[in-house]
Amino acid sequence: MLKKLGLLIFVVIVGLTVVIAFNTITNTPPEVITEQIAIPQIDEMAAAKRLSQAVQFKTISQSREAPVAAAEFGKMHALLNASFPTVASNLKKQIISEHSLLYKWEGSDPALPAAILMGHMDVVPVEPGTEDRWEHPPFSGVIKDGAVWGRGTLDDKLSVMALLEAAEFQLKAGLKPKRTIYFAFGHDEEIGGPNGAGKISEFLEEQGVRVAFTLDEGMVIVQGIMPGIERPIAFIALAEKGYLTLELTATATGGHSSIPPKETAVGKLSKAVSALEANRLPTALQRPVSDMFDALAPYMPTSLKAVISNRWLLEPVLLGQLGKGGATNAMVRTTTAATIIQGGTKDNVLPTSATATVNFRILPGNTIEDVVAHVNDTVNDPSVTVKVKQGGNPSKVSRQTSESYKKIEKTIMETLPDVIVSPGLMLAGSDSKHYEKLADDNYRFIPMRFGPKDLSRVHGTNERVMIKNYAEIIRFYIRLMENVAQ
Numbered sequence: 001m002l003k004k005l006g007l008l009i010f011v012v013i014v015g016l017t018v019v020i021a022f023n024t025i026t027n028t029p030p031e032v033i034t035e036q037i038a039i040p041q042i043d044e045m046a047a048a049k050r051l052s053q054a055v056q057f058k059t060i061s062q063s064r065e066a067p068v069a070a071a072e073f074g075k076m077h078a079l080l081n082a083s084f085p086t087v088a089s090n091l092k093k094q095i096i097s098e099h100s101l102l103y104k105w106e107g108s109d110p111a112l113p114a115a116i117l118m119g120h121m122d123v124v125p126v127e128p129g130t131e132d133r134w135e136h137p138p139f140s141g142v143i144k145d146g147a148v149w150g151r152g153t154l155d156d157k158l159s160v161m162a163l164l165e166a167a168e169f170q171l172k173a174g175l176k177p178k179r180t181i182y183f184a185f186g187h188d189e190e191i192g193g194p195n196g197a198g199k200i201s202e203f204l205e206e207q208g209v210r211v212a213f214t215l216d217e218g219m220v221i222v223q224g225i226m227p228g229i230e231r232p233i234a235f236i237a238l239a240e241k242g243y244l245t246l247e248l249t250a251t252a253t254g255g256h257s258s259i260p261p262k263e264t265a266v267g268k269l270s271k272a273v274s275a276l277e278a279n280r281l282p283t284a285l286q287r288p289v290s291d292m293f294d295a296l297a298p299y300m301p302t303s304l305k306a307v308i309s310n311r312w313l314l315e316p317v318l319l320g321q322l323g324k325g326g327a328t329n330a331m332v333r334t335t336t337a338a339t340i341i342q343g344g345t346k347d348n349v350l351p352t353s354a355t356a357t358v359n360f361r362i363l364p365g366n367t368i369e370d371v372v373a374h375v376n377d378t379v380n381d382p383s384v385t386v387k388v389k390q391g392g393n394p395s396k397v398s399r400q401t402s403e404s405y406k407k408i409e410k411t412i413m414e415t416l417p418d419v420i421v422s423p424g425l426m427l428a429g430s431d432s433k434h435y436e437k438l439a440d441d442n443y444r445f446i447p448m449r450f451g452p453k454d455l456s457r458v459h460g461t462n463e464r465v466m467i468k469n470y471a472e473i474i475r476f477y478i479r480l481m482e483n484v485a486q
Helices: 002-025 044-055 070-083 085-090 157-173 197-206 265-278 289-299 302-309 311-322 327-331 368-379 403-415 431-435 467-485
Strands: 092-096 100-105 114-120 147-149 181-186 211-222 233-240 242-251 335-343 353-362 384-392 420-426 439-450 464-466
Touching: 002 302, 044 070, 044 147, 044 157, 044 467, 070 085, 070 157, 085 157, 092 197, 100 197, 114 157, 114 197, 114 431, 114 467, 147 467, 157 181, 157 439, 157 467, 181 197, 181 467, 197 431, 211 403, 211 420, 211 431, 233 289, 233 403, 242 265, 242 368, 265 335, 265 353, 265 368, 265 384, 289 302, 289 311, 289 420, 302 311, 311 327, 353 368, 368 384, 403 420, 403 439, 403 467, 431 439, 439 467, 464 467
Parallel strands: 114 181, 114 211, 211 439, 233 420
Antiparallel strands: 092 100, 100 181, 147 464, 211 233, 233 439, 242 353, 242 384, 335 353
16 A cells, blocks of 8 residues: 555656646747838937926926926926927827826727827926935936936836827828827826826716727836846736725823833834734735746746746745745735834823824735735734725736737837847836726836836936937837837
8 A cells, every 4th residue: 555655656746747847848938020120210319308308397296285387397398399390280189187288199090999108297306305316417307428317217208208209200201090099198197197197088088089008107128137037028017006005093091101001002003013014915926927927937047937837836936935025025915015103292201192104005916905904904903093095906907918919019029129028017006097997908118228226216316218228219119109000
C-alpha cells in the first residue's frame, strides 16, 4: 500500500513538473507584424514652444470650494485658437461649464459610434516651500536641455496640446474621418472633474451620442521598472482603482492629563489605525492585472515566467511576492494609507475626541461597502465611528479584445516599434470615470517615456517632458487619428 502511494505521489510530481515545464517553454512572445508607415514630418521645436506657452498659464485647481482660475483659462483658450487656426475654423467647438472645451470632428458615417480623445487643462498647485527645488520655475515653461519644463508638461497640458497638434496636422493633410472624433478637455480633473468631464459627458448623453471608446491620460511607457524586462513597456490601462476616504473618530472622557483614563481618545485612535495597517485587505489577482502578467510573461526570465505561466498552481506564490512590493502591492490589493491625524489642543488637556483620515485605493472586485465593512470589523470598537468623507468605486474593466483596443495597440506598434504593449491597471484616477455610461470601453494611455526617476515628477518637482518624446506623442496621435477614422 505504501509503495503504491509513493508511486502515485512520484507520478503526480513528475506530471506536474512536465506540465509546468511545457507551459513555461511554450509561453513565447507572439509574432508581431506591423505596417511600415511614413514618419510624419513635424516642427518639433515649434510644437515645444506652443507647449511652453500653455505651461505659463496658472490654470490651477486648488479645491472644489476655491474659485476657478477663470482669467488663466481664458488665456489658455485664446492660445489654443491662435496656435491651431485650422482646428478653430473647421471643428465645431462647445464651451462647457464656462471653462472646459469640446471639439467635434464630424465623420462621414453617422452610423459609426464616435471616439473621444481626452486631456485636461488644469494642474495641481506647487507645494509651498518647494519652489526653490525646481531647476526652473514651475510656470516658466523654460525650454532647456532638450526638454520643456513646468507644471502641466506631464499632467496634463501635453495631452491637450499634442492632440491639437495632431488634429491641425491631419486637417491640413486632408484627413476626412468616417467616424466622428471628439476632443474633450476638462478644466477640473485634479479635483475630480465634476464640472468638466462630468458635464461634457452629460451633454453628449443628452445629444444621444454613441461612443465606441475614450482614450485619456493614465499609463505610460516605462523602462527598468518591471523585473527582468529590459525593453520599454507601453501599458494601456483597462481600468482604474476606486477612491475612498474615511474619517475615524475616537471619543473618550476629557479632563486633566494628571488623572488620565485607562484609554484616551488619542490612544483608541492610534490602536484603530495600527489595527488597519496590520490587517490590510487581502491580495487578489484578477483583471486587468492578470491580463498584464499574461501579456508580459513571455518576456520575463524563466523563473518568473514559470510562475506566471502556471498561475493555476502557483498563484499564491506570485501574490505573496507581489504583495511585498510598493507598486506591485498596489496592483493586487486595496491599499490602506493613514494620511491625517488630529486631536487635542494642549499638552495637559485630555481631548474628548481624536480624528484620523484614512485613504483607500480600491481594487476592481472590491467596493466601498466592502472596505467600510472591513474597517468596522478590524477596528471593532464602538467608541470609534467610521464616516465616509469621499469615495467612488473602481471603474469597470474595459475589453482587451475590442476593435478599439486593437487600434490603439496597432498605433503603438507602428509608431513606437521598440516597445512591448500590455494591458494594465491605473492606480490613480482620471476623467475617464465620467464616461463609463456613455462609452463601450475606456482606455488610459499616453506614450510618455518614464524611467524610475520620472515617476516622482508627476505632481512633484521638476516636472518636464523631453522634446523628442513630445514629438513621439504627437506622431502617435497623428497615426491614431488615421486608424480611428477608418
